[in-house]
Amino acid sequence: MEVTTPGLLRAVRGGLALFVGLSLTACGGGVEPADLVLVGGPVVTLDEVEVAGGIAVRGEHIVAVGDEADVRRYVGEATRVIELEGRSVLPGLADNHFHSIGGGPGVDLSGARSLEEALNAIAARADETPAGEIIVTNSDWHEGQLVEQRLPYRADLDQATSSHPVVVVRGGHEYILNSAALERWDIDESVQPVAGGRIGRYADGRLNGELVDRAKDLVELPPRPARDRAAEKEDLVDAYQTLARRGLTAVRHPGGSLEQYEMIRELRDDGRLPVRVEYLFRAPRSGSPEDLRAVMATWPDQGGDDWLAVGGVKLGVDGGFEGGLMREPYEEPWGEGGTFHGLQTVPREPFIESVVELRRAGRRAATHAVGDAAIDLVLDGYRAADAVAPLDGERWVLEHGFIPRDDHFPVMRELGVVASVQDHLYLAAPSLVEYWGPDRAAWTTPLRAYMEADISVSLGTDSPVVPYDPWWVLHHFTTRGTISAGVLDDAQGVSRLDALRAATEGYAYLVFAEDRRGILAPGMLADLIVTSEPYLECPDPCLETMEVDLTVVGGRIVWER
Structure with a gap:
């Protein structure tokens, strides 16, 4: 798979911007009107000029980004003009690890506070x-x-x-x-x-x-009440529309069934998706390479289009909050006298055989690993797959990566492994302090360390494990604030621009779409949002409760307050 370097991307984008400028000059200032123009507020582009004064959209693409006066030249009789009045325009947000919106027929405990x-x-x-x-x-x-x-x-x-x-x-x-x-x-x-x-x-x-x-x-739980296919598809549309209202323009399903994928494909074919979807199939729970080979034969090929793509296969090697596999034992009493290091949910050899099998099949692995010992195992497996055929450029994925260590980063860079991280600490900090102790808990998901180690990183929620709100993600990673345990290791906080870049451009890199999505520049797909407050300037904790006034995907307004 061909890799486009960030430097080359900047050159391509610069060329697009230059082309637009030359077109203006050649036409004597006359331009084809845009369908949508947004002016009068900061446009946070994440491009070389990070903040512009306006943006114009025609069809699915951005046609101009620049000073307000220049962008207003794209206004025609049929152009819709949105006066921002100080509100921000941002690239559309993405969730790199979205299972579902939550809820269901069971007892609802989401609102319980005691x-x-x-x-x-x-x-x-x-x-x-x-x-x-x-x-x-x-x-x-x-x-x-x-x-x-x-x-x-x-x-x-x-x-x-x-x-x-x-x-x-x-x-x-x-x-x-x-x-x-x-x-x-x-x-x-x-x-x-x-x-x-x-x-x-x-x-x-x-x-x-x-x-x-x-x-x-x-335990064998009773099956959920049967629902017809049409109702399940409507549930998906409703969930995606809820995400669009919060500013999400893309989501990645980290391990699902062929049946669910087919329903999403049908929604795509009918033009009913309000967000873009990357889909991973789930490896068999048995962990058996033989079972993996059998089920792979039923899956569609990797790849797709900008609305729906198959992005790989989700595996796992350890537990979650209460079972992440660690080099050092858990805190007492959870450490059981220094003997409990967490849970390895798949034996070493079957895991390594499975990722090697994926490499031979030309499929991409994305592996759940919470603890540092689990990351050891994942990277050992990826090294074995790399020996079959080099992984550099394939962007195999470390999912979660709560506790990376300094010795992990060089291996990740060598293999071209990217990190898909989420805001678990925001919700679960008290539990992690109990299980792992304050130092290890405070290190959980060190976004700054990943960035400083030059590891490509993207952001998400793991909904419904953590609620789906992307603004909690941005608040947490910029402040290291949590719901009920205060701030943990604020040295790992990053700037609002860097957090936004991980939630947009970092995600686009994760899904091989960085030449089309993730920033606001001429020629890129018009995936953008309007926030109720200026993103770069509103005082903390404004991100935690940020409202979204408009969501645009591929030039189409999918949500407007």
Whole structure:
């Protein structure tokens, strides 16, 4: 795959800008009118001239960026002119790790702010559910949002109901069960450890209801209520439209099914996508190279267009907040006497064989790795794939990369590995301090370190594990502020321009679209947003609650306040 260097891109963009200027001169100042012109506020281009006074769009592309007076020359009888009155225009934002919008048919805990509120929500569902039926919560919540800043364990859940099996789903890596649920699935104190998983216990040895990563396999949740295909497609459109309202113009699904991909493809074909989509298929949970080979034969080829593209395959090697695989043990009591280093969810050899298989097939790997030991394993696997055929230029991906170490960066540069990072610390800081200690927690997702090591990096949320709002992402990475634990290691904060660059141009590089998207310059696709306050100048914490007044994708207005 051909790689365009940033220097070459600047030359190409400069040539486009020069071409536009020469066209103006050759026409004696007369130009073909634009469809949309925005003037009267800062246009944050991320190009060589970082802030301009106006921007003009014709069709799908930007045709002019420059001084307000020059851009106003593109106004014709049919041109829509938006007077910014000091508001900012930014490149459209992207989310590099979006699973879903959240919600679902389970008990909604997203609004709970205390254990009591969470238990009351479960009890209310129990009141309307026949005894013996299973109660499951939605996954889009975290204990960091609760005043107690801890999980509801078995004894807590028993207070909500003792006549219903309850499974509290927390993110993508953990269940918590009440006593009735443990009994339903025959899980008692004699249960044996599960490789790649953890079964939680109280200090006295009793089960506390926690099942982490592979230990979740002890439970088989009831299937979700069946919904027809048309309804599921409408749910996708609604979710994407919600994202567009917050200024997102592109999302990347990090591991999904062929069925979901086909629904998105149909929406693309019908012209109904309000955002651009990069799609990764999920490697089989078994971790087996043989299973991977079999399922790969059913997937469409890698690649696509600017509205929908297949970008690779999502794998994983460790747990999440509570199971990231570390070189050093967890803090006590989670460290279990210095023996618990986190969870390796796939054995070493099958993982390495799997990424080698992907390389032979010409597919791109994107691997979930939270802890530093997990990053060790991912880079070992990528080295093995590089030995089959060089990876430089292929932009294989490290997903999450919470705890990179200095010795990781040279290997990442050598292999051309890019980092896809998210704002987990913003939500989960109290838990990470407990699990990993204050120093390791404060180092989580060190954006400045990645940038200073010359690693290409992009930003996202991991929604619904962390809510989908991209402005929380920008607020967190510029301030290192968190919801409930204050500021952690502000030295890792970056400027607003650098954060915006990672959320736009960095994402475009991730998806091989940097020659068409990510900055505001003539010839680029017109993906842009208008913010209610000036992005570069409004006082902190303005980004955390920033409103979006307009979202444009490919020259089309997909959201307007």
